[in-house]
Amino acid sequence: MTRALWIRSTILLVSSLACACGSTGQELTSFPIHGAASGERSFTKDGWTVTLERADVAFGPVYFCATSFADMDVCPSAQAEWLETQTIDALDPTPQMLGEAEAVTGTVRSAMFDYGRSWLLTEPRVRANEGAPEGHSAVFVVHLDDGDAVVEIRAAIDIDPAAAGQSAVIGAPTGVRTIGLDEALVVRIDPAAWWKRVTLDALVALDDDGDGIVELERGDLAYEELVLAMTTGRLPAFEWAQP
Amino acid sequence: MRTKAIILCTALTVACAEPTGDLTILLQAEQTITEGITAGEGPSNIVDGWSVQFSKYLVTVGDVHLERTADEREAHDSHVWVVDLAALPPGGVELTRIEDLLAERWDVFGYATPRANEESLRHPRVNQVDFDEMVAHGWTYLIEGSLEKASGESCPPAGECRPASQLSFRIGADVDTVFGPCQGEGLPGVTVTESGTAVSISIHGDHLFFDTFPSGAEIIERRAQWLADADLDGDGLVTSEELMEVSAASLFPSTIYQLAGAPFPIETAYDFARAQLATQGHFQGEGECPWTIDGASGGHHH
Numbered sequence: 001m002t003r004a005l006w007i008r009s010t011i012l013l014v015s016s017l018a019c020a021c022g023s024t025g026q027e028l029t030s031f032p033i034h035g036a037a038s039g040e041r042s043f044t045k046d047g048w049t050v051t052l053e054r055a056d057v058a059f060g061p062v063y064f065c066a067t068s069f070a071d072m073d074v075c076p077s078a079q080a081e082w083l084e085t086q087t088i089d090a091l092d093p094t095p096q097m098l099g100e101a102e103a104v105t106g107t108v109r110s111a112m113f114d115y116g117r118s119w120l121l122t123e124p125r126v127r128a129n130e131g132a133p134e135g136h137s138a139v140f141v142v143h144l145d146d147g148d149a150v151v152e153i154r155a156a157i158d159i160d161p162a163a164a165g166q167s168a169v170i171g172a173p174t175g176v177r178t179i180g181l182d183e184a185l186v187v188r189i190d191p192a193a194w195w196k197r198v199t200l201d202a203l204v205a206l207d208d209d210g211d212g213i214v215e216l217e218r219g220d221l222a223y224e225e226l227v228l229a230m231t232t233g234r235l236p237a238f239e240w241a242q243p
Numbered sequence: 244m245r246t247k248a249i250i251l252c253t254a255l256t257v258a259c260a261e262p263t264g265d266l267t268i269l270l271q272a273e274q275t276i277t278e279g280i281t282a283g284e285g286p287s288n289i290v291d292g293w294s295v296q297f298s299k300y301l302v303t304v305g306d307v308h309l310e311r312t313a314d315e316r317e318a319h320d321s322h323v324w325v326v327d328l329a330a331l332p333p334g335g336v337e338l339t340r341i342e343d344l345l346a347e348r349w350d351v352f353g354y355a356t357p358r359a360n361e362e363s364l365r366h367p368r369v370n371q372v373d374f375d376e377m378v379a380h381g382w383t384y385l386i387e388g389s390l391e392k393a394s395g396e397s398c399p400p401a402g403e404c405r406p407a408s409q410l411s412f413r414i415g416a417d418v419d420t421v422f423g424p425c426q427g428e429g430l431p432g433v434t435v436t437e438s439g440t441a442v443s444i445s446i447h448g449d450h451l452f453f454d455t456f457p458s459g460a461e462i463i464e465r466r467a468q469w470l471a472d473a474d475l476d477g478d479g480l481v482t483s484e485e486l487m488e489v490s491a492a493s494l495f496p497s498t499i500y501q502l503a504g505a506p507f508p509i510e511t512a513y514d515f516a517r518a519q520l521a522t523q524g525h526f527q528g529e530g531e532c533p534w535t536i537d538g539a540s541g542g543h544h545h
């Protein structure tokens with residue numbers, strides 16, 4: 001049984017109990033999830049002006065849990081879930097509608113989610129979800145300018161769950177939020193914070209043919225730095241609001 | 244060390260008539276600490292060919308806390324000890340005893356591995372020099388040991404690989420962590436009986452070598468090549484300073500390591516070590532205790 005099925009079972013159970021008993025104290029609801037950029041688009045580091053020209057980041061599926069640390073062990077059934085994947089233009093601070101999450105009213109404290117690449121229990125390997133940019137977790141185009149030359153960095157980052165049934169990111173804090181019947185969520189992503197973790201001199205040194213373009217590959221230091229930043233560093237921020 | 248329970252009684256007349264008992268709290272070291280971790284392909288082995296032995300595994304531990312949520316009673320032993328887990332006998336050592344507890348179930352049991360300070364107590368098997376160093380640096384852990392692999396190499400990120408069949412390591416780290424509420428064998432907390440009860444705080448020793456922050460036992464593998472590669476100066480001894488210097492991104496490739504779920508950002512190998520050490524506290528052997536460090540909480544099963 002996949003995690004999603006567990007959640008649907010919970011929702012069905014709540015629904016059944018509601019029918020049988022009139023009220024369980026919990027109600028089915030849904031709320032919109034938006035994605036948006038936060039932070040700056042350009043910054044300076046180590047003598048380089050770093051400008052993000054493209055930052056398309058896949059988000060979803062996401063599961064919200066009542067426990068303080070969302071993972072498949074301590075959160076076998078979620079309080080809320082959104083099972084799709086959409087790409088967030090992480091350079092645009094305007095909220096972009098991603099979809100509608102299903103939920104049971106109650107408190108959430110943490111989330112687990114994928115960056116557009118999932119590994120279901122029923123499948124032998126990770127797959128890119130429909131909605132992920134070019135099948136990747138994130139696609140970046142970044143310009144580094146030291147005043148003399150501009151180097152263009154192209155990066156397609158894949159962040160895969162560690163095992164079937166797992167989410168790629170677990171234990172993401174959401175703040176303590178009691179989901180009611182009138183809820184909305186904005187997922188804010190700060191890609192510049194991720195790129196601030198990159199060792200720029202090593203990155204520029206990858207331009208060994210001098211054409212001013214670097215295509216990052218898995219195993220490159222900058223690629224691994226971005227993976228760590230996206231999974232252990234500046235996680236997406238969850239901003240709750242009444243719409 | 245024995246402590247009279249500081250209990251908040253809601254009805255003293257009732258409390259005086261209630262049966263009481265003592266709770267003995269043992270400290271136990273996982274076999275990985277006392278016997279080391281061997282290379283191999285089994286679920287408890289290190290899979291990349293290295294074997295590990297620990298000569299010292301000092302931990303600062305204590306600050307035991309009990310609660311009964313039913314009637315809001317609490318008991319607390321605030322003493323903190325510095326103990327060498329590598330020197331413990333198989334049955335562990337008595338850490339403290341809390342006397343005159345209500346002989347009922349206490350459903351919340353927790354403890355801490357704080358930073359050592361002047362008020363910490365030195366266990367007799369910890370030498371004064373090590374204890375003083377722990378206190379001076381405010382460390383939670385001081386771990387010394389060796390790695391062995393006949394065909395081993397140390398490949399520092401910015402250097403050439405060199406033969407290294409044996410390496411030593413010495414890691415001092417502050418990992419101020421609170422563990423709890425703990426569960427042993429599926430039950431939360433402890434049951435105190437009139438004849439006395441003993442429970443154990445269990446510290447695992449192999450998390451430094453985990454390749455993930457797990458939420459499922461089946462996905463963990465133990466690897467030690469990263470520690471061998473952190474010998475930046477090639478002197479055969481890996482130090483905390485070297486771990487602080489080396490980028491985690493260069494030692495923990497995403498093809499092997501998935502570090503989501505870490506309690507704080509992982510930028511250096513030292514961050515990785517601290518983060519893994521923050522997950523080592525257990526209860527009654529393999530019982531689970533959620534951890535809290537730097538405001539972040541988590542927990543896992545393995």
